Amino acid sequence: MNRVLLVLLIAALFAIPAAHAGMSGREVYEKVHEVRTQALNRQSEATMTLLDKGGGIRSRSLVEYSKQVGPEAYKVLVVFKTPPDLKDVGFLVHARTFSDRDLWAYFPEFKRVRRIPVSSQDDSFFGSDFSYDDFGGPPNLDEYSFSILRDEVLDGTPCHVIEVTPKVRRKYSRYVAWVAKEQWVHRKIEYYQEKELYRAGTFSDVRVIDGIPTPFAMRMENVRTGHRTELAIDSVRYHTDFPDELFSQRSLERAGK
Numbered sequence: 001m002n003r004v005l006l007v008l009l010i011a012a013l014f015a016i017p018a019a020h021a022g023m024s025g026r027e028v029y030e031k032v033h034e035v036r037t038q039a040l041n042r043q044s045e046a047t048m049t050l051l052d053k054g055g056g057i058r059s060r061s062l063v064e065y066s067k068q069v070g071p072e073a074y075k076v077l078v079v080f081k082t083p084p085d086l087k088d089v090g091f092l093v094h095a096r097t098f099s100d101r102d103l104w105a106y107f108p109e110f111k112r113v114r115r116i117p118v119s120s121q122d123d124s125f126f127g128s129d130f131s132y133d134d135f136g137g138p139p140n141l142d143e144y145s146f147s148i149l150r151d152e153v154l155d156g157t158p159c160h161v162i163e164v165t166p167k168v169r170r171k172y173s174r175y176v177a178w179v180a181k182e183q184w185v186h187r188k189i190e191y192y193q194e195k196e197l198y199r200a201g202t203f204s205d206v207r208v209i210d211g212i213p214t215p216f217a218m219r220m221e222n223v224r225t226g227h228r229t230e231l232a233i234d235s236v237r238y239h240t241d242f243p244d245e246l247f248s249q250r251s252l253e254r255a256g257k
Helices: 002-020 025-038 249-253
Strands: 042-051 057-068 074-082 090-097 100-107 112-116 144-154 157-166 174-180 186-193 196-209 212-222 228-238
Touching: 025 144, 025 157, 025 174, 025 212, 090 249, 100 249, 112 249, 144 174, 157 186
Parallel strands: none
Antiparallel strands: 042 057, 042 228, 057 074, 074 090, 090 100, 100 112, 144 157, 157 174, 174 186, 186 196, 196 212, 212 228
């Protein structure tokens, strides 16, 4: 009997390190980054709905194109289709690396392309509760530190809960993200300015399209004002190969035509 107990004790001692040898926060985000990079060559159409605290509703439709042009280089073009006052308004990203990118916006009313400074990447994306950065492609992971807070089941999905702190100046001081295990996509995110929660989002209806987990329903809320924005993916196509001309400033001015 003593010999059996000794064997069980030794087995338990060897099992303890394996049971607690979980992933680091950085390793979790490397998986997230991998999925986001795989999703770069795509075309998607979406409906964006803005809802204010008083019950007002505004709806928009948009199309997004993206293309990976190097190991860390990519391009993104977003064009609004409706309503009439936003028709052909566009957003263009040229990323030479994950940390070096140029952003532009085009407004047909003024017939000019305007450069968006990187310092404004956390500002509202054309009046919505999403930011320019939310549409800007994968980030440079070296510009953040990551810490696993806990594991948690969210709406039936096992998640890693990660605290992410930027090393460079951003509008937020940190955010907390619920990352779905195995799928490696955000399911929930909370942005803080010091201790105050100011923006929060959810990502649901995750479907695997061409091997890529894709949230089809996203919601972002300005916690301070109660204003929120819902983004519903109407269609998405991966593994596209658009010509570089689609991502030029001339194309931006012509609404991708």
